[in-house]
Amino acid sequence: GASRPRLCFLGTGYLGATYAICFAELGYEVVGFDVDEDKIHRLASGEVPFHEHGLPELLRRNLAAGRLRFTTDMAEVAEHGDVHFICVGTPQRADGMGADLSYVEAAVTSLAKQLTRKALVVGKSTVPVGTAEWVEQLVARQVDPALGVEVAWSPEFLQEGFAVEDVLRPNRIVVGVKSDWANSMLYAAHKGVFDLAATEDREVPVVVTDFATAELVKVAANAFLATKISFINAMAEVCEVAGGDVTQLARAIGYDPRIGNRFLQAGVGFGGGCLPKDIRAFQARAQELGAGEALRFLHEVDLINLRRRSRVVQVAAELLERPPGPAGPDLSGTRIAVLGATFKPNSDDVRDAPALSVAAMLDKAGAQVRVYDPQGMDNARLVQPDLGYVKTLTDAVTGADLVCVLTEWADFRHADPHALGELVSARKVIDGRNCLDPALWSQAGWTYRGMGRP
Ligand code: UDX
Numbered sequence: 504g505a506s507r508p509r510l511c512f513l514g515t516g517y518l519g520a521t522y523a524i525c526f527a528e529l530g531y532e533v534v535g536f537d538v539d540e541d542k543i544h545r546l547a548s549g550e551v552p553f554h555e556h557g558l559p560e561l562l563r564r565n566l567a568a569g570r571l572r573f574t575t576d577m578a579e580v581a582e583h584g585d586v587h588f589i590c591v592g593t594p595q596r597a598d599g600m601g602a603d604l605s606y607v608e609a610a611v612t613s614l615a616k617q618l619t620r621k622a623l624v625v626g627k628s629t630v631p632v633g634t635a636e637w638v639e640q641l642v643a644r645q646v647d648p649a650l651g652v653e654v655a656w657s658p659e660f661l662q663e664g665f666a667v668e669d670v671l672r673p674n675r676i677v678v679g680v681k682s683d684w685a686n687s688m689l690y691a692a693h694k695g696v697f698d699l700a701a702t703e704d705r706e707v708p709v710v711v712t713d714f715a716t717a718e719l720v721k722v723a724a725n726a727f728l729a730t731k732i733s734f735i736n737a738m739a740e741v742c743e744v745a746g747g748d749v750t751q752l753a754r755a756i757g758y759d760p761r762i763g764n765r766f767l768q769a770g771v772g773f774g775g776g777c778l779p780k781d782i783r784a785f786q787a788r789a790q791e792l793g794a795g796e797a798l799r800f801l802h803e804v805d806l807i808n809l810r811r812r813s814r815v816v817q818v819a820a821e822l823l824e825r826p827p828g829p830a831g832p833d834l835s836g837t838r839i840a841v842l843g844a845t846f847k848p849n850s851d852d853v854r855d856a857p858a859l860s861v862a863a864m865l866d867k868a869g870a871q872v873r874v875y876d877p878q879g880m881d882n883a884r885l886v887q888p889d890l891g892y893v894k895t896l897t898d899a900v901t902g903a904d905l906v907c908v909l910t911e912w913a914d915f916r917h918a919d920p921h922a923l924g925e926l927v928s929a930r931k932v933i934d935g936r937n938c939l940d941p942a943l944w945s946q947a948g949w950t951y952r953g954m955g956r957p
Contacts (some may be wrong), residue, residue, distance in 0.1 A: 507531065508623075508691050511584035513610045515542055515573065517553055517666070517776075518627065518659060519590030523573075524551075524558060525670035527565035529695030534583045535573045538609075547573040554851040554878060557667045581617035586692045588657075589626045589638070593784075600783040601791075602631050611638050615645035618652055623688045626656045629721050629781055631788035635679060635714035655685045656714050658721035663775070664849040671699060677710045679717025686711060725781040726801060731766045732773045733807040739769040739955025740810070749955030750937050769955045770936040771815060771857035771909055772808040774846035779805070779855045811954065815861045815907060815935055816868060818952050822905055822931045835869030838928070840903040842896065843910025843935075844876035844883040851878040853886050858909035861935070862890055865907075875899035877912050901926045911938035920947035 507530075512523040515537040523535035537543050545552050549563045565571040574580065580587070591606035607628060614624065624642055626635055639654040646652045656679035661669045676693055680686045693707075700707045710720070739749040749769045757764025773779065782801045789798040819839065820832030846856035853859050858876070866872045866889070873893045876883060880892055893899050896914060900906055900923055908915050916938050924930050930949040932939070937953045944951045 506691060507694075508585035508688060509583050510534075510692060511536060511580045511587045512590050513537075513580065513587060513614060514589065514591030514606065514628070515539075515546055516590070516592055517555070517663070518661065519588070520546060520551065520553075521555060521558060521661060521666045522588060522590060522627070522659070522670055523571065524562045524565060525667060526695065527568075527571035528561050529671070529699065531570065531692075531695060532583070533565075533571050534580055535571070536575070536577065536580045537573070538575060540575050543573045543575050555666050556664055556849065561667065577613050577617050581614060581619065581622075584622055586623045586625060586688055587614060589624065589628055591628055593628045593630055595780045595783060599787065601787040602629075602780075602784040604630065604634060604637075607634065607638065608641065611641045612645060615642045615652070618646050618650060621651045623685055623692075624652065624654050625689065625692075626654070626718075627659050629658070629725075629777070629784075630718060631784060632715050632718045632722075632792075633788075635718055653682060653685045655680045655689055656717040657689060658717060660721070660724060663847070663852055671696065672703075672705070673707060675708045675710060677712065677717050677720050679712050679714040681714070722781055722785040725778055726785055726798075726804075728766055729773055729778045729782050729808070730800070730804050732768075732778075733804040735767045735769045736772055736811050736955075737807050740807070740814075742955040742957075743814075746957050747955075748957055750953070768937065770811070770911075770938075771861060771954065772811040774855040774857045774860075775852060776854040779808070812857055812861050812864065814954070815909070815933055816864050818933050819865060819870075819905055819907065820868075822933070822950060822952060831868055833869055834865060837870045837904050838902055839865050839870045839872050840899040840906045840927075841865065841872055841874045842876075842899060842906065842908045842915050843879075843912060844874055845879035845910050848910055848912045849878075851882055853879050853882045856883075856910070857935070859883055859887050859890075861907065861909055863887055866890055873899045873903070876910065877914055879910075897926060903927045904929045905931045905933065907933045907935055908939060909935040911936040915939075920944045920949055924948055 509532045510526055511534045512519040513536045515535045523533050527533040551559045591610045593602040596603045635656040678689045742749045753767040756762050757767055786798045786801050789795050823837050825832045841862040843858040844853050862872050862874050873891045875893050875896055924947050932949050934953045941951045
């Protein structure tokens with residue numbers, strides 16, 4: 504029924520699992536589907552296969568309440584769902600910058616083959632514009648038109664570490680629809696979100712639009728955020744040669760409400776599973792559509808971002824008094840503590856993490872690198888198996904000639920520079936996230952270098 508539609512989430516990775524669990528929490532009858540049996544088994548037994556604050560409790564509560572099931576059986580999905588959300592991954596293609604849509608194709612096709620009644624198929628994955636129309640054709644090819652199965656698009660804006668909040672209390676809902684029926688189904692599928700907002704005296708703005716706009720909203724938002732970060736990192740580059748302080752500059756421009764003070768943290772730049780790959784896929788798609796020039800600046804955004812990583816190696820060479828050679832600085836014989844491996848704190852995600860990439864560059868330049876991260880070690884070992892990893896902050900810094908803070912974990916921000924100073928062989932620190940207090944560290948006898956600070 505349209506009053507409380509039954510929901511399915513196809514793909515129980517980070518996105519789909521979070522949505523499935525949170526919508527069960529909102530009172531919907533939910534089925535989560537994946538082809539990965541291990542993942543389904545873990546979720547069904549109450550274990551969240553990734554780190555996300557608050558999610559394990561919600562998973563167990565809703566499994567126990569009987570509102571939430573997980574399956575690898577697509578027939579069960581087709582039987583259950585009034586609304587099917589496609590939440591599978593769209594990784595960067597191995598052969599270039601575009602997005603790999605093979606998981607979307609597989610999920611939609613195998614669902615469509617099993618559908619025996621009217622349902623709404625809603626894309627949520629981040630995709631190149633035009634995918635929704637293509638999904639509609641995939642569905643049309645498999646399903647009897649008499650069933651009246653329809654397609655819609657509704658992007659998500661989850662931030663790791665805040666994903667539960669972002670699903671339960673989104674700052675907007677965007678839907679791309681072609682019919683009133685699809686619109687009303689999506690309204691019903693989000694009624695729990697609107698009701699929760701009403702009890703808290705909030706309103707959730709809804710943007711109802713066409714397929715192309717709905718798809719573009721997601722990549723436009725991520726492109727804007729990436730641009731904001733690279734803008735401030737470009738200012739950091741200028742500050743470095745002009746003798747300015749980018750943290751004060753960011754504060755000062757951020758007081759202008761038209762600019763705003765968020766996402767202006769200069770440092771080693773953005774990483775993660777979304778921003779880097781999304782800006783590349785967006786450029787590739789614009790190029791295909793003949794609007795490559797419009798997004799040429801995103802190439803610069805990417806380059807500025809990657810330059811911040813090499814900058815750390817350059818500053819390391821300066822602090823260690825190693826002159827730059829033709830193939831970059833030679834850091835052999837030096838011992839460097841790398842603090843941080845994840846792409847941001849309070850996450851175990853190391854995908855495209857600046858910290859790990861800098862660690863690898865230091866290692867390649869010959870340094871003996873010791874990496875420590877409070878939560879990212881297991882994932883880091885999978886991605887960069889050849890780096891030196893240690894189990895504690897103390898192990899990382901003991902005997903180090905240089906300490907690099909590359910992810911702003913609270914453990915590092917609150918570390919005592921006096922105590923750490925006793926462990927290292929030389930008191931030199933690179934603050935790759937501008938998260939330490941330069942005065943405090945200098946007073947403790949450290950040579951402090953931030954990003955874009957004098
Ligand atoms: C991002 C978007 O914020 C989210 O809306 C989208 O749905 C997915 O991509 P996420 O990848 O979880 O979310 O991370 P986010 O908190 O946005 O940080 C991205 C990267 O930018 C991190 O590496 C972070 O360290 C870096 N960053 C962020 C900065 O370097 N400076 C800043 O000011 C903010």
